[in-house]
Amino acid sequence: MGSPILRLIAQRIALGVLLLFAVSVLIFVGTQILPGDVAQSILGQSATPEALANLRAELGLNEPAIVRYFQWLGGVLTGDLGTALTSRQDIATAIGGRLWNTLFLAFWAAIVSVPLAILLGLLAVRYRNGVIDKSISGFALASTSLPEFFIGYLLVFFFAVKLQWFPGISTVYDGMPFIERMRAIALPATALTLVVLAHMMRMTRAAILNVMQSAYVETAELKGLSQFDIIRRHAFPNAIAPIVNVVMLNLAFLVVGVVVVEVIFVYPGMGQYLVDHVTKRDVPVVQAVGLIFAAVYITLNMIADIAAILANPRLRHPK
Amino acid sequence: MARKPKQKPTHDGKLLEIRDLKIEATVFPPGEDPRDVTIVHGVSLTLERGKVLGLIGESGAGKSTIGLSSMAYGRGGVRITGGEVVLNGRDILKAGKGGIRKIRGREVCYVAQSAAAAFNPAHKLMDQVVEATLEHGTATRAEAEKRAKALFRKLSLPDPDNIGNRYPHQVSGGQLQRVMTAMALCSEPDLIVFDEPTTALDVTTQIDVLAAIKDAIRDTGVAALYITHDLAVVAQVADEIMVLRHGRLVEWGGTRQIIKEPRQEYTNQLVSVHEIEHQEKAPGVSPVLSVKNVTASYGGSVKVLKDVSVDIFPGQTLAVVGESGSGKSTLARAITGLLPPSEGSITFAGRKLSNALRDRKREDLRELQMIYQMADVAMNPRQTVATIIGRPLEFYFNMRGRERDARVAELLDKIEMGKGFADRYPAELSGGQKQRVCIARALAAKPKLIICDEVTSALDPLVAHGILRLLLDLQAEEDVAYLFITHDLATVKSIADSIAVMYRGEVVRYGPKSQVLAPPFDAYTELLLSSVPEMEIGWLEKAIAGRRMESAGN
């Protein structure tokens, strides 16, 4: 009898795919149609008419937008992201290594922040309204207000400049030894962790608290179960879904935080690449990278929803 | 048997003795500093082995709090600050955390009001039923499951051998309440605390659960604290009854004495609360509201109202009775135009009403007013009483300034509240006062008909009684008709001139009160009538024996 739940999941995935297509339209529309003339805005007011005409031809601006969209989409679906206007490089090739770098950084930030956030969230619930809880929520309030670069440069200032423990600029290259690589990403990964930690902690705390205040936890307590058993047997199975949800939402948040953090540490990842090419007004690159970021974001949100569906006993065991 | 010997009673048959119990809680009133309030002021009680003590009182009487103190438990920041709770010869308040854990689930078990919330949605019923037994090591898993199945059978649950494999959401509310009773009985405790176990159930389901609980108590010989606000219910199961009010003892005595010869004025009020003499009026010539063959549905193909026809005569009351899902509230929505009927017609004061609300004339809206069950959410919390009552005066009669204020004062007077209330906000009123303000708001429009949707269900019996009295007085003064929707037949007897009984979207019985309430009955009406608890010892057995139709909960 798994059919209703499979159907729900299939629906959610279909929605995700649909959303991705809609987002690709939005990104395309955002870069192509909005400003009137892309070529003019790329080359500036002083451009010669010939240069404009050439660029228009190259961008395919002489064809209708809808044709250009489907050409672009067809390319994206077959792995061809086009050519960068400024460097003449193939975008897919340029992105390959950078995407891997970004994922490497995000992965380590997640490895540290997720267990830490859950642990601190549990502690906050266990000692609710105590010193730990109060300082955690105070820290959370502060940290949602701190810009990423404040955290980043503070880390650089103290750990790279004053103490000189880690490099302030995270250079990585192919064939770099693992230990070296880890040393290079220590500060950006810490900055990213700090950026998402507080928020994730606060949401974990709320999710667990919600479960701990339910009537069935009271029932368990009145059965004479120990605190540990109550959490293990009764609270935990019901808290997984909200926690997975929290984690996924924050990973999505982390993916965005990467952009600024990479710029701070001059880390050769997707964020840095995107920002560089936005400044250069290199539209094909911006479209490609924007779409990849959006795809990661949509996927993480989708996983969060699917986790919630899977963990719901009403859906797992239909009447 | 692997069962560990329990601490045996030391000398007498006393199981539980509570001495001078004092319970406090910290409240956080908005805009003020938190302060401690005393919820229970030195209450004492004793309970002998195998006996049932009923704890009764209105909301805020402290009855649940006292019941839970027998498990040394304070719900939501409630603290036991004084007295002794002696269970099986020792004070459990001094037992320490580990000691209390050994008592809970083994010597005392708990049955909550809402079993639906009290069961963990992630586990099968059987795992939860045997959990306490296994935790305390009083039986092996196989023994415990065998015991649980026997209890399921005793509590007349369907398919007792397999129901344990289901998840809580796969079982109906009435059944879940019985499974919870089985869960409490499974570890063979000495005492069970029943906390309003039938309050959330429909009346025809309540009687089955009540009978099942009573049989189980008798057959297992367990002692019980039975907490409820309904004297008629507790009279069926309790040996003794304790009446509480504001955290103090009012009266404590044998069940017969409490319901037949109450010694305290307050107990007497509780006992006599249902009795309002209401002389039935004969149907008039032309009805003020005539509902003809109305059928309605919420979008889908399921019809929530099927071919409903009723009439209400000027200055009279039609009571619409039914259980949850009977369509009685939907009828109100159809009449007000919130849910336009798909078929049929509604005639009001000789005019045919448009089906949809937005097509109705202001005069129609004015003459047809509504009062809601939850007075809290029926009033805008940001408006004062004067605004709430004054708005219909402005809106329908264009009254302003002093003229409106004078009329508001007059209306406040009618609902037996003083002028001082005009500047209050709803949050500053008691439950009964809120409902009175809603009545005044309806009256302000000078309506011909007021729809009263379960207006007394959320109130304590004495407060509800006051509201019913007020409604009857106002009817006599203003000659207004009521469409009175309720699930409570006792209320119906006190207020109705005619009655419509609804069941699954249809009117199954309709006519003047004397006729509807007199035999011969159809099966459903009989079930409904026979399910209303009467304040009489032995009523439950008689009612169960005389039934022809199974209730929906089975």
Added chain:
Amino acid sequence: MFNLKSITISAWIGLFFTALFLFCAIFAPWIAPYGKAQIVGGVWEPMSSQYWLGTDNLGRDLLSRMIYGARTTVFIAAMATALSFSLGSILGFAAAVLGGWFDTIMSRFVDLLMAIPTLIFGLVVLSVLPTTIVTLILVMGILDSTRVYRLSRAVAVDINVMDYVEAAKLRGEGMGWIIFREILPNALSPLVSELGLRFIYAVLFLSALSFLGLGVQPPEADWGGMVKENKEGIVFGIPAALIPAAAIAALAISVNLVADWVLNRTTSLKGGRG
């Protein structure tokens, strides 16, 4: 509406700093000791009695630029918040009360906009738009209005199903009374606190864009841009970039404290006197 005694210490701190920043923003030309683009000394001079916060990467007085920066940052963020708030709340309320196709289309479109991280979509759009203050306000305001829309719609939908709103509809009240007299007074407290959060978000968003070189363009000074100008100094142990970054944090925290207090204060009341 509020009595002074009920203001908590953290709220006082928040109010004080918020007021201080606002004061700087409004009276910048009269307070600042030097002009905002005036080169007064050497590059990255340390703090001294002459230059309280030292000088920046071009030898301009950092304090003066901070004060002018407050003006730019607060002005753009406030305008963007005003735009996102009016747009989001009007559309959100309308969607909740009107329902039907308007609600469906608006809500799906907002879902779509929110499926792309705001910063990423902001970057995508700014890659082709000219970076002027007006564009910044428009982009930030429109992107952020999606969140206000969601919140106001959710709040209004909740209130719209309350019995007192139904009672007003049954009385025959018009749309104006229902929105402005029944729904709005009860939606105000979550919206006021959201106003604070949206403002913080706008400050952070603007700062991030400027830091990335896509926000306010030199020689105009805003705090995010000043971090960018001075970031090279960090490696030499010169903390000039940390000062504007700390100012952004301080502004955001103070507004947060005030918003938090407003929310706590008003949700603890079930209504009535506030």
